[in-house]
Amino acid sequence: MSPMALRSLNLPGVGTKYEFETDKGDTVAIFFTKAGTIQMYTLQKGCHTPSAAEMTPVEARRLGNILTGAIIEADQESVEIAFSALADLRVTIHSYIIPRAIAGKTIEDLGIRAKTGTTVIAVSRNDKNIINPPPSFVFETGDAVLVIGESDQLRLFEREIMVD
Incomplete structure (x- = not known):
């Protein structure tokens, strides 16, 4: 995958996965689960074990606001x-x-x-x-x-x- 290209994948029974690679080679993946939670995984370049966080939709919106600079x-x-x-x-x-x-x-x-x-x-x-x-x-x-x-x-x- 080229850096910053967004890839989405529908996972039947699980939800939808969105993934992109940063310019530095780190991978960020977001899963919108059928259960209504949002899971975020990050994998630093050269590492084999990702870090994960599970969020409610409200928490995910809060994170989105932070990332876009709309601090609330x-x-x-x-x-x-x-x-x-x-x-x-x-x-x-x-x-x-x-x-x-x-x-x-x-x-x-x-x-x-x-x-x-x-x-x-x-x-x-x-x-x-x-x-x-x-x-x-x-x-x-x-x-x-x-x-x-x-x-x-x-x-x-x-x-x-x-x-x-």
Whole structure:
């Protein structure tokens, strides 16, 4: 196999194997098993025993994000993402529950973007999701909202908008 050429092989009853060789002669193989796990094998040039790791789909996506430079750090209600191609950019997405004090007001009434620099990217209400709600969207008590911005912008959002 030539370096960096990707080869795939369907293994009946097992799953699908993808394999490539690096420029230095190391081999990387990924198996997507019928059981739903992902197995990754690496074999260094000149070695006879591969190293292996078995991952869940979530773990495999995390590894993919790391390898592509989309680093994700999560806590309970927020996710911070750093992109290697945009060296200094760290974006945070945080979820909030709308308090009674701002129910009945629109995104525009609250001046969310103008006051804080953040953007409401989704709202969940009664098991329905509204993606990219318009400025005229009216909040109701208990709405779950996703807000995106830099960490300091989200702190400002919490101080200026999420008052109870």
